[in-house]
Amino acid sequence: MKVISFDKITEMAVSPLQCYEWVSETISHKKTALLPPKISLKPEIPGVFYNTMPAILPHANWAGVKLVTRYPQRAPSLDSQILLYNLKTGENLALLDGNWITTMRTGAVAAHAIKLLAKKDFKEIGIIGLGNTARAALKVLLALYPENNFTIKLKKYKNQHELFIRRFHGYSKIQFEILDTYEEVVCSSDVIISAATVFDHDVCPDEYFKEGVLVVPIHTRGFTNCDLFFDKVYADDIDHVKGFKYFDHFKFFSEITDVVNGITPGREDDRERILAYNIGIAVHDIFFAGKLYEMIGEKCQEISLHAPVEKFWI
Incomplete structure (x- = not known):
């Protein structure tokens, strides 16, 4: 079994477009995958x-399992x-750090949704929550639209908006x-x-959402009022949203894979x-x-757990 560390993964400098292609392939084959709902303890x-x-x-020809833990006092908490x-x-092929994978697949999945579902010639992109996942989403999106001029509207939070702008200072076709x-x-x-990972309530009333808007709530929080009046709702997996309070009130619902494969509009x-x-599911990971x-x-370290090789070993 190989041990593939965070450092080894980041050294590969996998491009945002490659992340998008990996996500796209996985989404197109989602119906053939076995994917039970996550277990949250x-x-x-x-x-x-x-x-x-x-x-x-x-x-x-792969199988696997991801474990995510959260401890609020840990840095980072996830x-x-x-x-x-x-x-x-x-065969157990590898134990991998999951932090880069989780962040980049989530950002690529969000960018995939935008490319698939945003209105034509969208130009104004609002971002709420300015951590690594938002950075990943914008990196992939800008790689998909290298010639587009975008205005990025950031919700001010502590000094994170300043750090976010600094991170993207080399992109000449965007303004903040x-x-x-x-x-x-x-x-x-x-x-x-x-x-943003935490909201105590919805971010704003219905009337602020203009016609044609696409909302991508990566952590599924803060937009439950939209469940009731938006024209269409999509998700990467129905089992991850069917427990939502207003699921039965969606005007229209489809999995993204069915749109990609031409089954639903x-x-x-x-x-x-x-x-x-x-928002990303285990098949992407x-x-x-x-x-x-x-x-x-x-190129990575090999370890062995020295599992038994005989049928009877007690």
Whole structure:
């Protein structure tokens, strides 16, 4: 079994467009995958969880499981690891750090939703929550639209908006606006990316969402009012949203994979308000892990758990 560290993964400098291609392939094959809902265990420690996400990808001959933990006092609070297997043989191929994979696949999935579902010639992009995932989403989006001029509207938060602008200072075709309120971001944006992890309530009333807007709530929080009046709702997996309070009130619902494969329609009108809970699922993690194993597995440390090789060993 190979051990593939965060440092080894980041050294590969996988391009944003490559991340988009990996996500696109996985989405197109989603119906062939085995993907149970994640198991979320929450001990009696405030803010702590252990989320376990298994998946099997027959088209790629990989299987695996990701474990994500959250401890609020840890920096960063989220951490994850992935076990990767050869589906045909059951061989445990690798133990990988899951942090880069989780962030970049989530950003690429958000960008995929925008490319698929945003209205034509969108120009105003609002971003709420300015951490690594938002950075990843914008990196992939800018790689997909290298010639487009975008105005990026950032919800002001501590000094994170300043750090965000500094990170993208080399992109000549984008300009930034710093806005003080959620309402200002929402009412002026064609696309809204929300990467904030905590909201105690919805970010703003219905009337601020203009016609044609696409909302991508990466952490599924803050937009439950949109569930009730948006024209269409999409998700990467129905089992991850069917427990939502207003799921039965969606006007229209489809999985993204069905749009990609021509089974259900995507955007049909530039006036449609669309909500995309396209947030990333375990099949993306396992596919990324498999691709990285192919790229760098031979360069990484080998370990053995010395599992028994005889049928009877007691």
